[in-house]
Amino acid sequence: xxxxxxLTNVIKTYTMGDTTFNALDGVTVxxxxxDFAAIVGPSxxxxxxxxxxxxxxxxxxxxxxxxxxxxxSTLTEKEAAIVRNKNLxxxxxxxxxxxxxxxxxxxxxxxxxxxxxxxxxTKRAQEALVRVGLEGKFDNTPAQLSGGQQxxxxxxxxxxxxPSLILADEPTGNLDSKSGREILDFFKELNRNGNTxxxxxxxxxxxxxxxxxxxxxxxxxxxxxxx
Amino acid sequence: MxxxxxxxxxxxxxxxxxxxxxxxxxxxxxxxxxxxxxVAVGQGLQLYITQQFESLGANTVAVLPGTVSLENGLxxxxxxxxxSKLTLKMADDLxxxxxxxxxxxxxxxxxxxxxxxxxxxxxxxAGITANYSDIxxxxxxxxxxxxxTDVDSARNVAVIGDGIRETLFGQSDSIGKDIxxxxxxxxxxxxxxxxxxxxxxxxxxxxxxxxxxAAQRLNGSTTIQAMNIKARxxxxxxxxxxxxxxxxxxxxxxxxxxxxxxxxxxxxxxSILGIVTAALGGIAAISLVVGGIxxxxxxxxxxxxxxxxxxxxxxxxxxxxxxxxxxxxxxxxLSLVGGGIGIALGYGGSLLIQRAFPxxxxxxxxxxxxGVSSAVGIIFGVAPAIRASRLEPIEAxxxx
Numbered sequence: 001x002x003x004x005x006x007l008t009n010v011i012k013t014y015t016m017g018d019t020t021f022n023a024l025d026g027v028t029v030x031x032x033x034x035d036f037a038a039i040v041g042p043s044x045x046x047x048x049x050x051x052x053x054x055x056x057x058x059x060x061x062x063x064x065x066x067x068x069x070x071x072x073s074t075l076t077e078k079e080a081a082i083v084r085n086k087n088l089x090x091x092x093x094x095x096x097x098x099x100x101x102x103x104x105x106x107x108x109x110x111x112x113x114x115x116x117x118x119x120x121x122t123k124r125a126q127e128a129l130v131r132v133g134l135e136g137k138f139d140n141t142p143a144q145l146s147g148g149q150q151x152x153x154x155x156x157x158x159x160x161x162x163p164s165l166i167l168a169d170e171p172t173g174n175l176d177s178k179s180g181r182e183i184l185d186f187f188k189e190l191n192r193n194g195n196t197x198x199x200x201x202x203x204x205x206x207x208x209x210x211x212x213x214x215x216x217x218x219x220x221x222x223x224x225x226x227x
Numbered sequence: 228m229x230x231x232x233x234x235x236x237x238x239x240x241x242x243x244x245x246x247x248x249x250x251x252x253x254x255x256x257x258x259x260x261x262x263x264x265x266v267a268v269g270q271g272l273q274l275y276i277t278q279q280f281e282s283l284g285a286n287t288v289a290v291l292p293g294t295v296s297l298e299n300g301l302x303x304x305x306x307x308x309x310x311s312k313l314t315l316k317m318a319d320d321l322x323x324x325x326x327x328x329x330x331x332x333x334x335x336x337x338x339x340x341x342x343x344x345x346x347x348x349x350x351x352x353a354g355i356t357a358n359y360s361d362i363x364x365x366x367x368x369x370x371x372x373x374x375x376t377d378v379d380s381a382r383n384v385a386v387i388g389d390g391i392r393e394t395l396f397g398q399s400d401s402i403g404k405d406i407x408x409x410x411x412x413x414x415x416x417x418x419x420x421x422x423x424x425x426x427x428x429x430x431x432x433x434x435x436x437x438x439x440x441a442a443q444r445l446n447g448s449t450t451i452q453a454m455n456i457k458a459r460x461x462x463x464x465x466x467x468x469x470x471x472x473x474x475x476x477x478x479x480x481x482x483x484x485x486x487x488x489x490x491x492x493x494x495x496x497x498s499i500l501g502i503v504t505a506a507l508g509g510i511a512a513i514s515l516v517v518g519g520i521x522x523x524x525x526x527x528x529x530x531x532x533x534x535x536x537x538x539x540x541x542x543x544x545x546x547x548x549x550x551x552x553x554x555x556x557x558x559x560x561l562s563l564v565g566g567g568i569g570i571a572l573g574y575g576g577s578l579l580i581q582r583a584f585p586x587x588x589x590x591x592x593x594x595x596x597x598g599v600s601s602a603v604g605i606i607f608g609v610a611p612a613i614r615a616s617r618l619e620p621i622e623a624x625x626x627x
Contacts (some may be wrong), residue, residue, distance in 0.1 A: 057542060057620045078546045085544025092624065096539040100243045112232050113544035157543070 003066070004164050004196050005054055006030045010063035012049050012219075023049040024060070025219035031165065031198060036191040038199045038210035046219040048169075051200045055088060055167045056080045068164050085113050089158030093170035095150045097142040097157075103129055104138045107156045114161060128156035132186065148179030155186065159195075166190070168199045172206060184209045233549060237556040240533075251525040252565030254518025255603065259569025259596040260576060261511035266592035267577040269504025271585035273497050286329075287362060288467050288488045290321075290454040290475065295485040308336075311450045312483045315439065318356060318454045321474060327466035329459045332356035333451035335442045339409040341435060343395040350391065352408055352435045354442020354451070360386075362457040365431065370402045370417030373438055377416075381440035385413040389421040390432030409445050413437060464488050508592065512599060519562070519603030526558050526611035530618075537615050538623025551616035558608025559601060566600030 012024040023046045031037055031054070041047040052058035053065060056072055059080075065073045068087055075083065084090075097106045108125035116124075126138055132152040142150050151171060158166050168187065172180030188209065191197050199210055207213050215223040241248045293307025313333070321331035335354040340347050353359075357375045360367065367386060377384050385406060392401050392415075405412045419431055439451060458467035471486050478484075530537070537550055570593055580586040 052621050055542070057624075078548070081541060081544050081546040081549075084542060090542050092539075096535060096542075096624070098536060098539075101239075109540070110543040112236070113540075113546070113549060115229060115232075 002033050003030045004033050004035070004068065006064075006066040007053065007060075008064040008066075010053055010060045010065065012046075012053060012058070013061040022219050024053065027053075027063070027216075027219070027221055029214060029221060029224070031196060033164075033196055034191070034194060035212055036188070036197045036199070036210045037212040037214055038201060038207035039214045039216060040201055040204065040207045041216040041222075043202060045216045047200055047202075047216050049219075050216060051167060051169055051198070054165075054198060055090065056083050081113070085110055086161060087164050089161070089163035089166040091151070091154050091158050091166065091168040091171045093173040095142070095147075095154045095174070097150055097153055099143070100141055102139045102141060103134060103145070103153045103156075106142070106153055107160055109157060110161050124160055125156070128160045129153070131159065132156045146179070147175050148182055151175060151179070151183050152186070155183070155190075159190075164196060166195055166197045168197065170201055171199065172201075172203075180206075230552070233552050234556055236553050237560055240553075240557055241560060247525065248561060251522055251561050252568065254521035255515065255562050255565030255600050256518075256569040256572065258511060258515030258518040259566050259600050260573035261514055262508055262596040262599075263570060263573025263588060263592050264576045264580070264586075265507035265511050266504055266595075267573070267586040267588045268580065268584065269500060269507055270589050270592070271577075271581070271587040273500045273504070274587050275585035276496055276500065277493055286458040286461055286464060288456040288458060288464060288471060288486060290317075290456065290471060291485050291487060292450075292452065292483065293485065294482050295487060306453070306485065308452045311452050312479050313451050313454055314449065315356075315443075315451055317475070317478055318451065321454060321456060321471060322358070324470055324474065327458050327463035327470060329457045330358045330362055331454060331456040331471075332358045332362055333439050333454050334359060335439055335446065335448075335452040337409065337442055337445055339445075341391070341395070342407040343404065346395050348391060348394045348433070350433045350435055352385075352437060352442070354439035354445075355436045356439050359436065359455065362455045365434075366420040367417040368420035370415070372417055373436060378438040378440050381438055381444055383411060383413045383441055384416045384438065386417040386419060386436045387415055388419045388432045388434035391435055392418050408435070408437065411445060413441075461490075464490065508595070515596070515599050515603060518565070518600075519607040522558055522561055522604060523607035523610060525561075526554065526608060527614070529557075530554065530611045530615045533615075534618060534623050534626040537618050538620050538626065541618070541620035542624060547616040550618075551612045554612035554615045555605070555608045558612065559604040562600045562604025562608075563597075566597050569600065570597060 007027055007029050010024050010027045011022060014021050014023055027050060039047050039050055053060055056067065056075065059075065060073055063073065064071060067083065072083055098109070104122060104125045107128050108121040111121040111124065129135065129138060132155050134149060134152055134156065137145060137149065145153065172183055175183060184206065187197055187199065199206070201207055211227055213225045214221060290313065291306035292311035292313055295306045315333050318331050318333035321328060333356050337352045337354065339352050340349045341352070355373060357373055357378050360372055373384060373386055385408065395406065396404070401415050401418065404415050406415060419434060421432065443449065456467055456471055458464045468486050468488055475484050475486065540550060574588055577586040577588045
């Protein structure tokens, strides 16, 4: 097994007026290739901050983050954007699809920033949509899709550039239980096919679906269970 | 990332909210079309006045009695027609000087009522020499012109404008008929060609010309009110003025005459109209700035409204510059399209106005309006675009 992302003694400090507060207080964790890890914890535990650090959406105050053998602890926003584009795929609670934009165009969005031409983009976006079971919905806008379908469009978007890591932030939070079930099953299937997934949730039930549960509290990893 | 791709994104964003895009552009549309329209009207007026003066005879130099100055624009001192010391002999002398002077003739004006069979019209009757129509570019459409013999023997003959003919005679024959001018009978011998609507200073349609000698008899004077000199060409005007001044200085005292060319009158009128045009354009340009502020306002709202979209774009790989350029292009496209529509409207409006009023769309007003509207787009687009590009992806994603 090779590590996809390695966090070593990561500290993230926020300053509010006179008080400083460590949202992450020395986190050391490694996500291996093929992992399906759930990060759980109550609100305010630091799990969102941890997800932002893993997603290179934010940089640690101190400590080291290594993604695909590259130190990404101190990237500029421009460099980080390139890393997120090439190495990561995001799935959000509220789908975050562009309104009034077709499924194909939504899925192809990361490829625009990767500088890939339109023909290639459309081809790959259609393939990704077929992969998530949305053939025949290529030209539908988000408003013409159900919640579950919208989240699958978002997953297709996360998959489109074959990321080393898929980060999902409460992916079932806005879905009814049936659709949520489908999405979780889909994540499991992706994992079986070799995708590395990190899922952030506050729900123990959702976390149970993962192969590994990382519990976080007060900015520290409290428990790291492999199953 | 390719600039054409960003361009496509911007266009898509604009098209996804057409009504708002239109309302945003409205300020620019109104501003640009106003600039073009107002400048077109100003320019048209300038051109019209220049043309009117030229139709009265280009290359003409006038010798007027008294001290006439154009230095203070139109408020210069007026000619002293009543105390005129100019004589017909002077005009004849000038005419014979030759050189830069092609022709010279005298002229006097008698405001009076002309009558024919109960119909009457009040107008200014001009006493002229035989070469007047050459100097002033007048053409006799039917009948004949006033001849040297008419002048020499002070015959009671008249050449009338087409408007006068219409008023006095209607459809009936006019040539050979006797009309009454200041209680004297004059025979109509020619009708001037209709050169369109009236001009400045001289309305050809209501023009009535009689031999200057006949006019002197009506006036009971031995002098004439003015002399018109035609230079051989535009380039000969200064030499003609020079020659006329030299001749006049031997005849009269310095304050008894003035030698003026039409060009200086035209240019002093034009400089005033130029200021008016610039002022009109300037006022319209203010609305362009207001339009620009409108664009900035909408773009700022748009950035706030699309915070989440910006966050998402950044999360999946948009660099700050990609976002900056996208929003900047949106603002610029809005102002350029608005500018384009404004130019079309301004141009169309000018064409409409042209039917009733002289209007001349000038290249510089279009260039200025277009330049200002694109500058407005860039200047007022920068602030919102920078704000968008600086949004933190986390904050932006969290935004509800």
